[in-house]
Amino acid sequence: MSTTHRIPLHRRIAEALESDIRGGSFAPGARLPAEPELAGRFGVSRGTVRQALGTLRERGVLEAIPGRGSFVTSGRPSRPETRRRVIGVIVPSVAEPYVPDLLGWIEDELHARGYSMLVGSSGSTREQQAGRIARILEEGAAGLIAYPIDYDPDPALFAHLVQSGFPVLLIDRHLVGLAIDSVLPDNLGGAYSAVSHLAELGHRRIGFLSTDNLSTTSVAERLQGYQQALVAHGIPLDDRLIWAEIPLRRRWPREVRAQNEVALIARHVAREQPTAIFTLHDGLASDVLDAAGSLGLRVPDQLAIATFDDDPPASQLSVPLTAVAQPREQLGRQAVSLIVDRIEGRRTEVARIVLPTRLVLRRSSGGQVAFAGESTA
Template sequence: MQDGRIPIYQVIQDFIKNQIQTGIWSPGDKIFTEKELMEKFEVSRITVSNALTGLTKEGWLNRIQGKGSYVHDMALTLRNPAQPAAGSGMSTPAEQGDSRNVIGLILPNISDFFSMRMNKGISKALKQSGYNFVLMLSENSKDREAAAIRELLYMGASGLIIFPVDAETYNEEILRLKLERFPLVIIDRYLTGIETHFIGSDGVEASRLAVNHLYELGHRDIAICSDVPLSTTTIEQRLSGYMKALKELGEMINPAMMLTDFYVDYEREELDEQHPLFRYVKNGLATAYITLNGTMALHLYRIVRHLGLQVPRDISIVTFDNLSPSREFNFFTYIDQHEETVGRLAAEQLLELLEDKSKINQQENKYRKLLIEPHLVSSVSTAACPVRSKP
């Protein structure tokens, strides 16, 4: 595409090729159904069909009408290190006999625009580098993240860019990479106690921006909510920024407004009316909410509508993720974390390490930790605080 954006059908194709290349799917295995791929990537049937048709023409799949798509026997040849698939968009180990030209990226998923924009930034930076690019997904699982790291090392990757999973403890495979001084850059989620090259958005400043925006609109009962472990440094930073902003505004910090000790089943079709977040909204305890991820913003919006309320007339919402492919069509006021810039800088940092091997053996206090300044983009999900009637 002319603007450099990766077509979504190609993202789906790269995912399927990756599953085959890494041995997760073997010849003869049935892959995900069209419906499952539609749900996973949140796209139309025609987009999925185009992706599968292209892979069938390339020899990766067999499509049997009424039964589904299966990995073709030819895929063994396509994933053979000595015979990479032409134009596949994914690299095989030791392409052209040289295993040192592969850079691996591990993301939790690519089902949202946040990850896709970060992936775009990395792709752009690596385009003219001479390195091939292998994307693997952890599905936010520590075990799959560890397996992805081992697989990329087996393929002979020269360096890795890792977006760590949300977990209470870090992955030991990442610690192993650090101890062995393997070229590595961590993005978005900083790991406490493990000094590595890190590039991400400034979470403290991001929360301050969100609080200040809502405060200027007259909101005083501002809740912040997250469904990921508090031990994740990114979440700690955002909570710290929330409390810092309230202190600067001369407001008392109400622990009841920090909604972090719960789990949300996003796959559940019906809302759980006994869930703490549902009851919190129902009881009108806050006039504004800051959600620490876009999925929760959508879930919160469902709750508000279910209760017969409206956003932003009754409740304002600020989220950390831009849920739209562009600013022009965005409903939610959001924190722009400049994820494409984060991805680009991470790739450039890794390339710099690979070009100058001496930097890999540097002392720990020289690891580069770069925080990108976030910005708030106002939209229609926030408005002046509604006037509440006295009891």
């Protein structure tokens, strides 16, 4: 058995045995092989097997008869009712500006459907993500809504969960090559609308500013939308105006991070001299504002800015940001609807839902300040 996953070994053995039972390998009332035989099958110690059997007893799948062994209970194996009404939710950090509202909408929809929520923070690291998911599994959650981390989201972990029959749904981004339910904003269409807006204002040197996690599907889609908008408006693609070298924000001090980012952005702007910039998210747009100030550039007269996300701070900066607004509420509620339908057996096919975004015009782009319209997802 592979040890690459961070899910506890006894938990994986329990899932494998329960899958055998559900598949008919052991009928109700049948006795499971003895602990030494199971230990040999899975290549683990008897203590690990004993933990796995204990997990199945807690779920009501097995019952132990002293002196005789472990037997499959009568009827359909199931977890206790109180455990089936919990959904785990994994987010990067509850400190991110968009997360509290997103969790609020998820919890509100879960409550309406008779479920509760168990939240874990991935901390943007593979190890912490795996640990939080393992804890959610140990709590007996009926399913998982996950916002995968950047760089290396551990697709093998999610593939293992799905293959074991555990309901999983991804939000914000999907994992290439994996058939997993997902609910996403229209990253490509939203970026296209923002960059088209800048082009229609007459800009020809439009930059794209991003963190360096281009393998993340949401980031790649926004870059693709930027490129498609330039082509559609007859603007030649210039790789020098695509700058995706800023490290993803981690836990190092925010003040130091911001100072470093602003200095890097200022050097890039001074070198390439774009007249407009589209940024991956609001945080980078705020840094561009500071960089422009350090260079003596007036926004939007000498440098126009548009961004993606439209979290609350976007409208409160010294120059309010033109931004692609994410449909956070619809994303949270749709995610709950899909995963509950799968848990309760109303849906078996894999779904990928792409929700339309809308462009909100403010002073940073220099266009007419108003709601501009939705993407066409």
